[in-house]
Amino acid sequence: MGEKNVLELRDVRKSFGKLCAVDGVSLTIGSGELVAFMGQNGAGKSTTMRAIAGLSRIDSGEIRISGRDVHDDPVGARACLGYVPQELMVYRFLSGEEYLTLVARIRGVSEDKVTECVEKMLTLCDLTTARRRMIRDYSGGMARKIAMAGALIGRPELIVLDESFVGLDPESTFKLSRYLKQYAADRGAVLISSHILDMLHELCTRFVILHHGKIVSDISRTALDDLLTQDSEIHDITGYYLKQTGQSDLIGDLNRNNIKSEGV
Numbered sequence: 377m378g379e380k381n382v383l384e385l386r387d388v389r390k391s392f393g394k395l396c397a398v399d400g401v402s403l404t405i406g407s408g409e410l411v412a413f414m415g416q417n418g419a420g421k422s423t424t425m426r427a428i429a430g431l432s433r434i435d436s437g438e439i440r441i442s443g444r445d446v447h448d449d450p451v452g453a454r455a456c457l458g459y460v461p462q463e464l465m466v467y468r469f470l471s472g473e474e475y476l477t478l479v480a481r482i483r484g485v486s487e488d489k490v491t492e493c494v495e496k497m498l499t500l501c502d503l504t505t506a507r508r509r510m511i512r513d514y515s516g517g518m519a520r521k522i523a524m525a526g527a528l529i530g531r532p533e534l535i536v537l538d539e540s541f542v543g544l545d546p547e548s549t550f551k552l553s554r555y556l557k558q559y560a561a562d563r564g565a566v567l568i569s570s571h572i573l574d575m576l577h578e579l580c581t582r583f584v585i586l587h588h589g590k591i592v593s594d595i596s597r598t599a600l601d602d603l604l605t606q607d608s609e610i611h612d613i614t615g616y617y618l619k620q621t622g623q624s625d626l627i628g629d630l631n632r633n634n635i636k637s638e639g640v
C-alpha cells in the first residue's frame with residue numbers, strides 16, 4: 377500500500393437501464409502504487425475510469441482524488457488527474473507540440489518550464505520529428521502516445537490509463553513503462569487497464585480484477601508471485617486471471633500451449 381490515499385472509491389454503482397455496469401466497487405490507491413485494472417470485455421473498467429475522470433455521474437457511492445470529491449469539486453479533482461480514455465479525446469487540429477503546450481499551461485506548469493516539459497514528453501514518446509504535424513495526421517499509435525504525454529505532463533498525482541498501450545510499438549511500451557515506474561517511485565499513483573497481461577505483470581505492483589462490475593481479486597505483486605510458485609495449477613498471470621474470472625476450464629489448455637511453445 378502507498379503512503380497517502382490518492383484515489384478512493386467507496387461503494388460506487390453505475391447502471392445503464394437494467395444493466396448494472398459497476399456494482400459496488402470500493403478501492404483505495406495510495407501514492408507509489410502502480411495498479412493493474414483487469415477484467416473481461418464489458419466488466420466495467422472503462423465505466424469506472426470515466427466516473428473517476430468525472431465524465432459520467434455515478435448512481436451512488438463516492439469518488440475522491442487526493443481527497444477531492446469528483447462531483448462536489450470537479451475542477452479540484454481534475455487538477456490532480458491525468459486521464460487517457462479508451463476512445464481518444466485529443467484536439468485533432470492542433471500539432472502535437474501545440475497540444476502538449478496547451479495541456480501544460482492548463483495544468484499550471486510555470487511558463488519558464490513549459491518548453492522543457494513539452495520537449496521531454498516529445499522525446500519520451502519519440503514524436504520530436506512529428507511535433508509540427510497535426511494530430512489528425514498521426515498514426516493510431518502516435519495519437520495514443522500524444523494523449524499519454526498529455527496525461528503525464530505536469531506530473532498530476534494520479535494517472536488513469538484506459539487501454540493506452542494498445543497499438544504501441546515495443547520500444548514505446550518499454551520507454552513509457554519505465555517512465556511510469558519512475559513516476560510511481562517518485563510517489564505518483566497509476567491505475568491502468570489493459571488486456572496485455574504479461575506487460576501488466578512486468579509493470580504493476582498490484583492487480584485488481586473486475587468481474588461483472590464487482591472486484592473479485594485485489595492482490596499485490598509479491599503475493600501474486602508467491603502464489604504462482606506455490607500453486608501447481610497456475611503458472612502465470614493469465615492462469616491467475618482465468619481462475620479468478622471463473623474460467624478454470626481454460627487453464628489446462630493454456631498450460632499445454634505454454635509447454636508446447638517453450639519446447640519449440
Ligand SMILES: Nc1ncnc2c1ncn2[C@@H]1O[C@H](COP(=O)(O)OP(=O)(O)OP(=O)(O)O)[C@@H](O)[C@H]1O
Nearest residue numbers: 392395397415416417418419420421422423424462
Ligand atoms: N453509455 C452506455 N450505455 C449503455 N451501456 C453502456 C454504456 N457504457 C458502457 N455500457 C455497458 O456497460 C458495461 C461495461 O462496459 P465498459 O466499457 O465499462 O467495459 P470494459 O471493462 O471497459 O470492457 P473492455 O475491456 O471491452 O473495454 C458493458 O456491458 C457496456 O455495454
Ligand SMILES: [Mg+2]
Nearest residue numbers: 421422423462
Ligand atoms: Mg474498456
